[in-house]
Every structure is written in C-alpha cells, then in structure tokens.
Amino acid sequence: xxxxxxxxxxxxxxxxxxxxxxxxxxxxxxxxxxxxxxLLAGLLGGSGVLVNIAIGFGLLAAAGGISYAFxxxxxxxxxxxxxxxxxxxxxxxxxxxxVIITYVIAAVFAPVIAPFGEAEVVGASFAPADDVxxxxxxxxxxxxxxxxxxxxRNTVGIAMMTTAxxxxxxxxxxxxxxxxxxxxxxxxxRIVDTxxxxxQLIFALLLLTIVGTSVVNLTLVIxxxxxxxxxxxxxxxxxxxxxxxxxxxxxxxxxxxxxxxAREVLPNITAPLAAEFGLRFCFVxxxxxALSFLGLGIQPxxxxxxxxxxxxxxxxxxxxxxxLIPAAAIALLTVAVNFVVDWMLHISSGLKE
Amino acid sequence: xxxxxxxVGKRLLLGLxxxxxxxxxxxxxxxxxxxxxxxxxxxxxxxxxxxANLREELGLNDPSYIRYFQWLGGAVQGDFGISLxxxxxxxxxxxxxFANTLFLAGYAALIAVPLAIILGVLAALLRNSVFDRxxxxxxxxxxxxxxxxxxxxxIVLLAVQNPVFPAISNVNPDMxxxxxxxxxTLPALTMALVVTAYMMRMTRAAIINLxxxxxxxMARLKGVPNGRVITRHALPxxxxxxxxxxxxxLAYLITGVVLVEVVFVYPGVGQLLVDSVTKRDFPVxxxxxxxxxxxxxxxxxxxxxxxxxxxxxxxxxx
Numbered sequence: 102x103x104x105x106x107x108x109x110x111x112x113x114x115x116x117x118x119x120x121x122x123x124x125x126x127x128x129x130x131x132x133x134x135x136x137x138x139x140l141l142a143g144l145l146g147g148s149g150v151l152v153n154i155a156i157g158f159g160l161l162a163a164a165g166g167i168s169y170a171f172x173x174x175x176x177x178x179x180x181x182x183x184x185x186x187x188x189x190x191x192x193x194x195x196x197x198x199x200v201i202i203t204y205v206i207a208a209v210f211a212p213v214i215a216p217f218g219e220a221e222v223v224g225a226s227f228a229p230a231d232d233v234x235x236x237x238x239x240x241x242x243x244x245x246x247x248x249x250x251x252x253x254r255n256t257v258g259i260a261m262m263t264t265a266x267x268x269x270x271x272x273x274x275x276x277x278x279x280x281x282x283x284x285x286x287x288x289x290x291r292i293v294d295t296x297x298x299x300x301q302l303i304f305a306l307l308l309l310t311i312v313g314t315s316v317v318n319l320t321l322v323i324x325x326x327x328x329x330x331x332x333x334x335x336x337x338x339x340x341x342x343x344x345x346x347x348x349x350x351x352x353x354x355x356x357x358x359x360x361x362x363a364r365e366v367l368p369n370i371t372a373p374l375a376a377e378f379g380l381r382f383c384f385v386x387x388x389x390x391a392l393s394f395l396g397l398g399i400q401p402x403x404x405x406x407x408x409x410x411x412x413x414x415x416x417x418x419x420x421x422x423x424x425l426i427p428a429a430a431i432a433l434l435t436v437a438v439n440f441v442v443d444w445m446l447h448i449s450s451g452l453k454e
Numbered sequence: 455x456x457x458x459x460x461x462v463g464k465r466l467l468l469g470l471x472x473x474x475x476x477x478x479x480x481x482x483x484x485x486x487x488x489x490x491x492x493x494x495x496x497x498x499x500x501x502x503x504x505x506a507n508l509r510e511e512l513g514l515n516d517p518s519y520i521r522y523f524q525w526l527g528g529a530v531q532g533d534f535g536i537s538l539x540x541x542x543x544x545x546x547x548x549x550x551x552f553a554n555t556l557f558l559a560g561y562a563a564l565i566a567v568p569l570a571i572i573l574g575v576l577a578a579l580l581r582n583s584v585f586d587r588x589x590x591x592x593x594x595x596x597x598x599x600x601x602x603x604x605x606x607x608x609i610v611l612l613a614v615q616n617p618v619f620p621a622i623s624n625v626n627p628d629m630x631x632x633x634x635x636x637x638x639t640l641p642a643l644t645m646a647l648v649v650t651a652y653m654m655r656m657t658r659a660a661i662i663n664l665x666x667x668x669x670x671x672m673a674r675l676k677g678v679p680n681g682r683v684i685t686r687h688a689l690p691x692x693x694x695x696x697x698x699x700x701x702x703x704l705a706y707l708i709t710g711v712v713l714v715e716v717v718f719v720y721p722g723v724g725q726l727l728v729d730s731v732t733k734r735d736f737p738v739x740x741x742x743x744x745x746x747x748x749x750x751x752x753x754x755x756x757x758x759x760x761x762x763x764x765x766x767x768x769x770x771x772x
Contacts, residue, residue: 146616298750306739311484420610439594
C-alpha cells in the first residue's frame with residue numbers, strides 16, 4: 102500500500118461522491134466504473150497498473166484542457182463566422198483541429214524545427230535518449246526526433262497527394278457516370294465492381310510486385326485502388342442532383358455535359374465530398390503506412406513513420422517504446438481527422454441521417 | 455423454397471464469375487510487365503541462351519491465353535506452379551501456411567464475434583449513455599490505429615512488461631493445441647481488437663436503424679414493456695443485419711491478417727506474400743493473391759446469401 106495508491110483511491114472516492122452530490126449522473130457512472138476497475142486491476146496487477154491508469158487519465162484530462170483553451174481562444178481570435186462555428190464545436194473537434202494544425206506546422210517548417218538533418222548520422226546506433234537527441238538514435242544513429250518531424254512532411258504529404266489524385270479520378274468518373282448515364286455509367290460501374298472485388302491491400306501488393314517499389318508507383322497504385330469508393334459516393338450523390346429541374350433546364354439551354362458537371366452539379370455536392378475526403382485520407386494514410394511498414398512503400402533514407410517502426414522494431418523486445426512513437430503519430434492524426442470529419446458531417450448535414 | 459434455391463444459386467454463379475474475372479486480372483497484371491519475364495529474373499548480365507532456356511522452362515513461348523488456361527486449370531486442381539525463388543512447388547509451401555492463417559483468423563473470430571455483437575447491441579440499447587460514448591471513443595481509436603501499432607503495444611504490455619504470452623508466434627505442426635493457442639493469442643488479440651471495433655460500430659448502427667422502424671414504434675405505442683419490445687420485436691429482426699456485419703468483417707479479417715503475421719513473425723500466407731513481393735516471386739504472389747481474393751469473395755457471398763435467407767423481403771426482388 103503505497104502513498105500513491107491511497108491518494109489515487111481517495112481522489113476517486115471523493116470525486117464520485119461529489120458527482121453524486123451534484124447529480125452529474127454520467128460523471129458518477131464513469132467514476133464509479135473506474136473505481137471498480139481500479140480495485141480489480143490493483144488487486145491483480147499491483148500499483149503499477151494504477152500508475153498507468155492515472156497517467157492515461159492525466160493525459161486525457163490534459164488533452165481536454167488544451168482543446169478547451171484552444172477552442173475558446175479561437176472563438177476570441179477568429180472573426181464573425183469562424184467564431185460562431187468554433188463556439189458550437191465539440192471538444193473532440195477542437196482537439197482534432199489542434200492536432201491537424203500542429204502536424205501541418207511540423208510538416209511545413211520541418212527544416213527549422215528539426216535539430217538535425219533527415220538522414221544525418223549524429224551518434225551511435227540505438228543511442229539512448231540524452232540532451233542532444235531527445236528521443237535517442239535509430240538503428241543507424243540518426244536522430245529519432247528529427248526524423249519524426251521530417252516524417253510529418255513525407256508521410257502526410259504523400260498520403261495527401263495520393264488522396265487528392267484518388268479524389269480527382271473518382272469524382273470525375275463518378276460525375277461523368279451520373280451525368281452521362283447509359284452505357285458509360287454501366288461500363289464504369291462494372292470496372293469499379295471488379296476493382297472492389299479484390300481486397301485493397303492484397304491488390305496493392307500484387308501491383309507493387311509488378312511495377313516495383315517507388316514513391317511515384319506507390320502513389321499511383323494506392324490512388325487507383327481507393328478511387329472506386331469515391332466514385333460510388335460521387336455517383337450516388339450526383340445521381341440525386343442530375344434529376345433536378347435546373348439540370349434539365351441547363352440541358353435544354355444546350356449546355357455541354359462538362360459545363361453541367363462543373364457548374365451545376367459539383368457546387369451542390371461539395372459538402373458530402375469534403376467529408377468523404379477526410380475519411381478517405383485516413384484509409385489512404387493507413388494503407389501507405391502499412392505498406393511502408395512492410396518495406397514496400399516509401400523507401401529509405403526518406404524519413405517515414407511506417408518504415409521507422411519497422412527499422413527500430415527490435416528495440417521493442419527490450420521494453421523500449423521509442424519505436425512506437427511514429428506509430429502513435431499515425432494513430433493520433435487518424436483519430437484527429439475522424440473527429441473533425443464527424444463534426445463536419447454534423448454541421449453540413451449533407452450526409453446526416 | 456424453390457425460389458430461394460434459385461436466388462442463392464444465381465448469387466453463387468455471380469460470385470464464381472467475379473472470381474474468374476479476378477483471376478484474369480491477377481494473371482494479366484503479371485503479363486503487363488514491361489519487357490521479358492525471363493530477362494527480368496536473370497538480370498541484364500544473362501546470356502541469350504540462358505534466357506531462351508528459361509523461357510522454354512517457364513513455357514513463356516506459348517501465347518498468353520493458353521498459359522492463362524494452363525495456370526487456371528492447375529490452380530483449381532491445387533497446382534500453382536513452381537516458385538522462382540527456391541524452385542519448390544508453390545502449393546507445397548502454401549498448404550501448411552494457409553492452415554495456419556485459417557487457424558489464426560478463426561481464433562480471432564472466436565474472440566471478436568461474440569464480444570462485438572454483445573457490445574454493439576448494448577451500445578445501441580444504451581445509446582448516448584456513458585457506456586456508449588466510451589465504447590464509441592475506444593473503437594474509434596482502435597480503428598484509427600495501424601494494426602502494427604496495436605500489435606506492438608500488446609507485445610510491450612503482455613510479453614515484455616508482464617511476460618504472459620510469447621512475443622513471437624512461431625508455431626510448427628507437431629505442437630499441441632494448447633501450446634499453439636498460447637503462441638497465437640497475441641496476434642489473434644490484435645486482429646480481434648480491430649475487427650471488434652468495426653463490427654461493434656456496424657452492429658450498433660444496424661440496431662439503431664432497426665429501433666427507428668415503424669413497427670417498433672407501434673409496439674411501444676400499444677404499451678408493450680421495453681424489455682419485451684427488445685427481446686420479441688427487435689432482436690429476432692436484428693439477426694439479418696448482424697449476420698451481414700459478421701460475414702463482411704470476417705472477409706476483412708482474412709485480408710487484415712497480412713500485417714499482423716509480419717509483426718508476430720507468424721508462418722502464414724500473409725508473411726509468405728510479403729516475402730515473395732520483396733523477392734518478386736510471381737507464381738507465389740499470384741497464388742497468394744488468388745487465395746486471398748477467393749476467400750474475400752466467398753465471405754462477401756456468404757453475407758449476401760445470409761441476408762437473403764434471413765430476410766424474406768429480399769427473396770422477392772421488385
């Protein structure tokens with residue numbers, strides 16, 4: 102029974118009593134469940150587990166606090182519309198925005214922030230963390246922290262580009278299918294069905310065997326494999342628009358298909374497409390990281406989060422968690438994008454049920 | 455009953471057709487390779503004679519459609535040709551690994567399916583409660599994390615810090631079931647984490663959708679108690695969407711196995727596929743892709759058939 106354990110339980114019990122007294126039902130339930138779980142975990146795993154739980158909740162609370170401060174300061178800083186939007190944003194969305202902004206800053210100003218170059222050998226391989234290399238060295242003695250920062254640029258940048266290409270292909274094909282109809286629609290639809298009948302990761306592996314691994318090939322292959330889903334959405338939402346009277350009016354005016362697509366249909370489907378862009382970005386990002394992790398994506402010496410995990414994975418069996426930081430960076434960005442997309446879907450109500 | 459069999463038969467034929475098209479793509483993709491396959495394998499320094507010999511050996515002198523039918527004919531009989539890397543029969547290497555992969559996927563499914571259905575139904579019934587929000591957040595995190603992240607976290611927690619399970623799941627055929635289960639627990643848990651999250655969210659959405667339907671409202675309006683509405687009206691009808699969700703996620707499980715196998719150095723098809731891609735061993739890659747694609751199509755087909763069997767309305771398409 103350490104002092105920590107006593108303080109831990111005392112805090113939980115006081116907090117649950119306070120929640121019960123002020124009739125915060127959900128807070129009470131949460132705290133009480135946590136209390137029971139902690140009792141069980143403490144009995145089984147000792148106070149080490151309790152420390153982990155406390156650290157976890159401390160991190161959550163810190164994230165909540167930062168997001169709250171970020172949201173409120175945004176409300177103050179942003180003019181008119183922006184402030185109104187931010188005021189109604191849930192904390193999760195504020196957190197997501199904050200994370201995305203941090204990543205963008207890291208990516209854009211990577212050479213300024215990173216203390217060392219992307220492929221610069223600084224110390225011994227697997228050097229432990231010290232004042233010079235705050236996260237230690239990797240398998241060749243390069244600075245982990247600098248590579249992490251450059252990774253934001255490479256991994257996120259490539260994923261962004263891939264999503265943009267996939268989106269261009271998918272949206273244009275979807276809009277053409279919806280506006281042209283007839284055999285064009287049929288042919289495109291069948292091609293997409295076939296592409297979707299093969300699991301994407303497996304298909305990507307097959308295509309990468311053939312074209313070889315390089316960043317350009319990776320981008321094009323992933324973009325091709327992820328465009329069918331975008332095609333389906335674009336075609337479905339555009340299908341609802343092309344039957345409208347104003348489209349018919351445009352046709353009767355003698356407008357070309359291209360004009361109808363660009364000026365009449367596209368502006369009306371931007372909201373669902375923007376949300377879809379966020380979601381697809383997550384999938385593309387995870388797919389590229391997975392391929393890089395397998396050694397078939399972004400190639401060394403380019404700093405990339407997926408391959409960083411793979412290169413330093415041996416450290417994990419010694420109980421070191423530094424190789425997991427790039428993987429955590431991937432997960433954090435995906436969660437953040439998901440939070441923002443949820444919020445966007447909510448406010449645009451373009452896809453709201 | 456006659457109608458159902460005809461409908462299911464039509465689905466099966468459609469699935470077979472898809473598989474045929476997929477096999478053409480898998481075979482054709484390698485054909486599209488620029489230049490000569492034999493030259494690619496031997497490298498630039500090869501003499502004309504050795505290239506010609508290899509072409510003869512691989513049967514590259516026949517037109518491609520004849521080779522496609524030879525390949526397909528062999529594949530349906532379980533003969534996938536010879537590996538380029540080690541000259542061994544592909545089928546021989548593949549068979550024990552496929553059994554291992556199925557074992558791992560089955561183990562993961564055994565953990566994931568009951569857990570996901572119970573959690574999903576609970577989250578739908580208790581929606582907007584603390585339980586729903588917490589499970590929603592946790593499943594979002596688990597979906598957003600790359601599989602290798604979850605796998606390594608489990609290794610750190612359950613193999614390094616508290617040595618409960620081994621970190622590397624090297625199984626071999628003469629291992630007892632218990633030993634085998636012990637070694638595959640961590641990879642199975644990793645896959646179960648991801649699949650449970652997906653399945654739970656889909657189950658929750660399906661049940662919420664169901665609870666919004668008019669007949670549930672009717673039951674509530676005529677004064678049926680809440681518990682009875684759920685057990686007698688909602689759950690029997692929830693079977694159809696749940697079967698669909700399970701089958702779709704099992705399809706995902708089979709293909710999601712690749713990353714997990716690499717993390718845990720598990721001797722399965724996924725590991726073989728990744729190795730062969732690095733070595734550019736085309737026959738093995740083609741065989742692995744065909745097996746994965748066939749399983750994927752099979753489970754999607756099962757989802758379709760399950761939906762038809764459990765929902766009478768689908769038996770009479772308008």
